[in-house]
Amino acid sequence: MRPEDSRLNDLGEFALIDRIVALLGDAAARDIVVPPGDDAAAWTTSDGTHGGDLAVATIDALVEGTHFRRDTMSMADVGWRAVAANVSDLAAMGAEPQYLLIATLLGPDATVEDIDGLARGIAEGCHAHGVRVAGGDIVRATTTGLSIAAYGRARRTADDIPALLRRGGARVGDRVAVSGTIGAAAAGLALIDAGRGDEAGAAELVRAHRRPVARVALGRAAVAQDVRCGIDCSDGLLQDLGHLAERSHVGIEVALAQVPVHPAAAALLGAQAALDLALGGGEDFELLLTGERDTLIGLETVDLPVTLIGRVVAEHPGEVIAWAEDGAVYEPPQRGWDQTRHRGDGHTGRA
Helix, strand or coil: HHHHHHHHHHHCCCHHHHHHHHHHHHHCCCCCCCCCCCEEEEECCCCCCCCCEEEEEEEEEEEEEECCCCCCCCCHHHHHHHHHHHHHHHHHCCEEEEEEEEEECCCCCCCCCHHHHHHHHHHHHHHCCEEEEEEEEEEEECCCEEEEEEEEEEEEECCCCCCCCCCCCCCCEEEEEECCEEEEHHHHHHHHHHHCCCCCCHHHHHHHCCCCCCCCCCHHHHHCCCCCEEEECCCCCCCCCCCCHHHHEEEEEEEEEHCEEEEHHHHHHHHHHHHHHHHHHHCCEEEEECCEEEEEEEECEEECCCEEEEEECCCCCCCCECCCCCCCCCCCCCCCCCCCCCCCCCCCCCC
């Protein structure tokens, strides 16, 4: 390992982002509605008065060998996941997704069939998430990958408050909720790696790994009910809650007994392994929200449960504490994904 790699690993993803923003100085757009540091950026597209439109945008990259592997998914799956992962950042803001710009990097071994698969998967992902491709770029490179910029829109409310979910919106006394079940995608990858992807009961987990779904409708419903704090569960439940705690300057406590671990993961991998994957595996693309108890419960729909798993507290600001049923603090083997520290395991962890 080169010396600069060691320094990069020690710094970590979000400290690196803060460093880059600081180095940008006044080249960083700090005066927009949502500046760098959230799931997406947002700025006013009208005259900035009450009820004006907001443009919401995000960008992410998926690189072969770092974010995906050919032995766990097809190129069509890669295309779908690239769409879902980027749309999920807009969902985490409560925005309405609209358009994608896609830059495609073709590695030396890429074939026409690979491109056909990518295009089919992208089209299927767009149809599933209500977005369209507006343009892009395609180039030869040393490895295959995709970089997608996703664009959407939101509105200001009548009192001129941006109708968006923010990482910095958690308040002491809020409850913490998560949508769906957690740990399915990481469990699917674990089963594939163990040669168990074809076992009875594994299909839903494998599909969660290959074809996740962004929770756009829930994000928009949350904003409509005046929820103002959220993030998508892509880096791992504890790590993503940590982002909320840091940005909101609060502490968060999670009751492990309440975490909705995917039942198939528990059945196939064991309860403890499934819980650890739920806490730190990432890639679920479910939404983590904070707000009043009744409001969060009211967001539940028949096909997408919303589960209360914890609360926001004044103690230990910037930290997330996971409480086991016996009252002890639990520390899982891994709390989540960091883009600057993980390489080559096929995880698609997103910022």
